[in-house]
Amino acid sequence: xxxxxxxxxxxxxxxxxxxxxxxxxxxxxxxxxxxxxxxxxxxxxxxxxxxxxxxxxxxxxxxxxxxxxxxxxxxxxxxxxxxxxxxxxxxxxxxxxxxxxxxxxxxxxxxxxxxxxxxxxxxxxxxxxxxxxxxxxxxxxxxxxxxxxxxxxxxxxxxxxxxxxxxxxxxxxxxxxxxxxxxxxxxxxxxxxxxxxxxxxxxxxxxxxxxxxxxxxxxxxxxxxxxxxxxxxxxxxxxxxxxxxxxxxxxxxxxxxxxxxxxxxxxxxxxxxxxxxxxxxxxxxx
DNA sequence: TTCCAGGGTCCTA
DNA sequence: TAGGACCATGGA
Numbered sequence: 001x002x003x004x005x006x007x008x009x010x011x012x013x014x015x016x017x018x019x020x021x022x023x024x025x026x027x028x029x030x031x032x033x034x035x036x037x038x039x040x041x042x043x044x045x046x047x048x049x050x051x052x053x054x055x056x057x058x059x060x061x062x063x064x065x066x067x068x069x070x071x072x073x074x075x076x077x078x079x080x081x082x083x084x085x086x087x088x089x090x091x092x093x094x095x096x097x098x099x100x101x102x103x104x105x106x107x108x109x110x111x112x113x114x115x116x117x118x119x120x121x122x123x124x125x126x127x128x129x130x131x132x133x134x135x136x137x138x139x140x141x142x143x144x145x146x147x148x149x150x151x152x153x154x155x156x157x158x159x160x161x162x163x164x165x166x167x168x169x170x171x172x173x174x175x176x177x178x179x180x181x182x183x184x185x186x187x188x189x190x191x192x193x194x195x196x197x198x199x200x201x202x203x204x205x206x207x208x209x210x211x212x213x214x215x216x217x218x219x220x221x222x223x224x225x226x227x228x229x230x231x232x233x234x235x236x237x238x239x240x241x242x243x244x245x246x247x248x249x250x251x252x253x254x255x256x257x258x259x260x261x262x263x264x265x266x267x268x269x270x271x272x273x274x275x276x277x278x279x280x281x282x283x284x285x286x
Numbered sequence: 287t288t289c290c291a292g293g294g295t296c297c298t299a
Numbered sequence: 300t301a302g303g304a305c306c307a308t309g310g311a
Contacts, residue, residue: 027292117292118294121291121294122294122306123293126291126309127291131308164307167307167309168307168308174294208293211293213293216292230292276292
């Protein structure tokens with residue numbers, strides 16, 4: 001991988017196991033809009049345009065500091081070839097990795113990830129994307145033609161009715177209360193330095209956050225790649241494909257640890273996207 | 287009309 | 300600790 005910086009852009013060449021469309025369209029991020037041959041989002045206070053041409057990714061609208069953050073955002077320094085090789089023995093997962101082998105698990109801003117996945121409760125990707133977009137328009141800072149994700153302070157000061165008007169439904173109460181805790185000093189920075197289980201438990205102190213949403217924050221924001229968010233799709237896959245029928249969280253963790261090991265979260269993202277969009281029967285034929 | 291979607295909370299047994 | 304009702308909403 002080779003990285004070069006220009007005045008307001010960064011170019012990363014020599015990329016393998018990376019597909020921009022798959023990364024942004026596999027249900028882990030809700031704030032990138034397809035634009036002229038690329039994708040645009042307001043991130044780190046900039047309007048960023050991302051484009052991929054083969055093994056080269058160009059990120060326009062950034063400075064060198066943002067560029068460093070964006071390498072981390074797209075998880076470009078992890079050896080996904082080695083991760084995928086370690087799962088080559090698994091038939092269904094191999095199909096998933098073949099189906100969308102360019103997925104990388106993003107490392108997104110913590111507060112944005114928290115609120116996005118509070119919204120995800122009993123919801124679907126399309127609606128989550130719409131609600132997040134309305135929250136950004138209503139409460140986010142404008143950055144050129146787009147709006148950034150709202151700050152904790154902005155959402156903490158919002159009324160439940162105004163958040164509900166963005167389509168959040170009964171989750172509006174959780175969004176406002178979690179934002180108020182964040183604005184009051186909930187220590188997100190400390191979480192990344194904790195052991196995974198401790199960070200996961202700490203997150204459940206926030207309203208609207210159970211173990212599944214906590215796992216999403218651990219995986220998509222804090223870099224705990226062993227986190228394995230257990231949603232309805234993963235229940236179908238684990239029951240139908242892997243014959244898993246445990247019910248408690250402890251049983252699930254033990255099964256996932258044994259089956260997928262230290263990179264379980266990366267495996268989960270391939271499985272989730274394949275089960276949800278790949279057209280394969282995940283209810284049991286392996 | 288009913289079911290489902292990247293679930294969480296609260297109450298009861 | 301487990302099970303179940305309830306919570307908004309829109310697309311299939």
